[in-house]
Amino acid sequence: MQAILQLLVSGVLLGGVYALGALGLNLIFGVAKVVNFAHGEFLMLGMFAAYWLMTLTGINPYLGAPIIGAAFFLVGLAFYAGLMRFTIYKPELTQVFATLGLSILLQNAALVAWSADYRTIQIMPAGWESIQVLGAYVPTNRLVAFLYAVAILLAVLVFLRSTFIGRAIEAVSQDLVAARLMGIDPDRVFLMTFGLGIAITGVAGGVLMPSFYAFPSVGSFFVLVAFVVVVLGGLGSIAGTILGGLLLGLVETGIGYVAPDLKEATHFVLLILLLAVRPHGLLGVKGAEKETLK
Amino acid sequence: MIEIRDLHAGYGDTEVLQGIDLDVRAGEVVAIVGANGVGKTTLLRTIAGLIAPSRGSITAEGEAIGGLGAHRVVERGIVMVPEGRRLFPRMTVRRNLEIGAYAARARPRLKQSLEEVYALFPILREREDQLGGTLSGGQQQMCAIGRGLMALPSVLMLDEVSLGLAPIAVKRVYEAVRAIRDRGLTLIIVEQNVGQALKVADRAYVIQGGRVVLSGTGRELTNNEDVRRAYLGLTEHA
Ligand SMILES: Nc1ncnc2c1ncn2[C@@H]1O[C@H](COP(=O)(O)OP(=O)(O)OP(=O)(O)O)[C@@H](O)[C@H]1O
Ligand SMILES: [Mg+2]
Numbered sequence: 001m002q003a004i005l006q007l008l009v010s011g012v013l014l015g016g017v018y019a020l021g022a023l024g025l026n027l028i029f030g031v032a033k034v035v036n037f038a039h040g041e042f043l044m045l046g047m048f049a050a051y052w053l054m055t056l057t058g059i060n061p062y063l064g065a066p067i068i069g070a071a072f073f074l075v076g077l078a079f080y081a082g083l084m085r086f087t088i089y090k091p092e093l094t095q096v097f098a099t100l101g102l103s104i105l106l107q108n109a110a111l112v113a114w115s116a117d118y119r120t121i122q123i124m125p126a127g128w129e130s131i132q133v134l135g136a137y138v139p140t141n142r143l144v145a146f147l148y149a150v151a152i153l154l155a156v157l158v159f160l161r162s163t164f165i166g167r168a169i170e171a172v173s174q175d176l177v178a179a180r181l182m183g184i185d186p187d188r189v190f191l192m193t194f195g196l197g198i199a200i201t202g203v204a205g206g207v208l209m210p211s212f213y214a215f216p217s218v219g220s221f222f223v224l225v226a227f228v229v230v231v232l233g234g235l236g237s238i239a240g241t242i243l244g245g246l247l248l249g250l251v252e253t254g255i256g257y258v259a260p261d262l263k264e265a266t267h268f269v270l271l272i273l274l275l276a277v278r279p280h281g282l283l284g285v286k287g288a289e290k291e292t293l294k
Numbered sequence: 295m296i297e298i299r300d301l302h303a304g305y306g307d308t309e310v311l312q313g314i315d316l317d318v319r320a321g322e323v324v325a326i327v328g329a330n331g332v333g334k335t336t337l338l339r340t341i342a343g344l345i346a347p348s349r350g351s352i353t354a355e356g357e358a359i360g361g362l363g364a365h366r367v368v369e370r371g372i373v374m375v376p377e378g379r380r381l382f383p384r385m386t387v388r389r390n391l392e393i394g395a396y397a398a399r400a401r402p403r404l405k406q407s408l409e410e411v412y413a414l415f416p417i418l419r420e421r422e423d424q425l426g427g428t429l430s431g432g433q434q435q436m437c438a439i440g441r442g443l444m445a446l447p448s449v450l451m452l453d454e455v456s457l458g459l460a461p462i463a464v465k466r467v468y469e470a471v472r473a474i475r476d477r478g479l480t481l482i483i484v485e486q487n488v489g490q491a492l493k494v495a496d497r498a499y500v501i502q503g504g505r506v507v508l509s510g511t512g513r514e515l516t517n518n519e520d521v522r523r524a525y526l527g528l529t530e531h532a
Contacts, residue, residue: 164396171382171393178380180344183368183397183445285384 015249030236040219046205072202234284394444432463
């Protein structure tokens with residue numbers, strides 16, 4: 001009983017974090033139909049941003065998340081205006097090459113700038129690394145990251161539902177032509193979507209920093225997780241991202257308990273199974289995996 | 295209101311429109327008639343700014359709008375209700391209507407416009423919390439027209455509003471079209487159902503081979519032998 005409670009708590013905490021880490025990827029896919037293969041690198045940059053913010057100014061990422069978010073919003077705007085804008089109505093392969101190329105570039109730039117060292121930061125004061133809740137052990141870093149995940153997911157949902165630009169983003173994701181006929185400027189929507197998606201991803205990297213090591217190629221691990229979450233929960237669906245994150249967190253934690261050696265394989269096996277059986281995911285729209293703007 | 299001169303447009307290398315000349319005056323209802331695949335939708339899409347003309351000009355109240363981009367055309371009050379309705383399938387009826395008022399010119403009057411659309415189509419108020427994708431064909435068409443009206447158009451373009459609808463729904467939709475006309479809106483109507491279109495239209499244009507081959511008042515065209523043979527023979531009873 002105790003073990004199950006512990007597994008549930010750990011699984012949900014991990015799942016929330018996974019959902020946050022995948023949200024930006026799914027938002028950009030849902031609206032611009034672009035699979036961002038550099039997603040993991042933006043997470044990596046978010047982690048390094050948190051690391052340097054803490055190291056150079058002493059501001060910890062839990063307090064500095066808004067700064068990271070604002071900075072990465074600008075990074076997202078630049079990403080769209082400087083690169084993705086030129087690929088947006090092009091064949092999928094063009095977008096794959098553009099984002100994959102950027103991913104390699106960012107990884108190597110990080111390697112040159114910061115070396116391959118593993119870095120971490122300590123935030124929670126000694127004695128507060130974990131707390132006990134109903135007998136379950138809860139790492140405080142994970143808990144804070146989880147709370148951030150919940151807050152950001154809710155904020156994004158409210159933003160998309162209640163502001164004009166949020167609704168325009170939603171409209172473009174559902175029908176680009178109809179959206180244009182409503183007077184929506186798709187270029188502006190894509191720009192905002194990349195800004196928002198990368199801001200979320202930067203913040204996700206930042207709040208993950210205290211519980212994971214940062215190094216230049218860490219993105220390759222997270223991008224795989226993010227793909228599984230998105231494909232599991234549903235392409236283009238925010239509710240699906242939450243569901244996918246939670247399910248993956250629970251499955252991974254459960255498998256890690258009964259067969260620790262297989263934990264790493266979970267992602268690959270799930271991804272392959274899903275792509276074969278239900279490529280649009282649990283809550284995604286049927287056919288979403290084939291959608292392009294072209 | 296709208297003047298089209300020597301308009302050429304199409305998709306990639308295929309030129310569908312090959313020199314269209316057409317005028318729409320304020321307050322009139324203009325029908326555009328032609329065989330399947332002749333380019334009626336392409337013409338509306340080009341006016342709406344979804345397609346950039348390869349040659350020729352479109353002016354609205356003296357201002358060139360060809361190739362401006364759809365969002366700028368909407369801001370000038372020229373609004374298209376697309377073929378196939380194209381509601382946002384995972385938004386409620388109410389959200390679909392509200393997004394229709396996205397244009398800066400329409401936003402300040404959103405609440406009032408919504409009431410007007412609900413007055414025109416009371417069924418939409420009943421269904422306001424239902425998802426667009428779950429409505430019947432007729433209700434979807436009403437929602438699509440309502441969404442177009444939310445943008446406060448001065449010119450409303452309707453593409454095949456009766457296509458695939460049950461006769462009773464066609465009747466309801468055309469009652470609404472007449473009500474919209476009576477408010478003084480300028481309308482451009484494209485219809486398979488030529489008889490229906492010519493009945494509400496002040497004037498009509500027949501397109502063939504990428505050009506206008508015939509034009510006249512609705513009555514003139516209804517009585518024209520060629521038009522009767524080509525278009526009305528099949529649809530006279532409709
Ligand atoms: N997106 C597109 N890409 C390429 N060709 C297209 C596209 N849309 C339409 N066409 C072609 O352009 C021509 C004109 O099409 P359009 O839809 O404008 O005709 P229409 O008169 O509206 O026909 P319908 O009565 O079937 O609605 C057709 O030959 C069609 O095959
Ligand atoms: Mg058509």
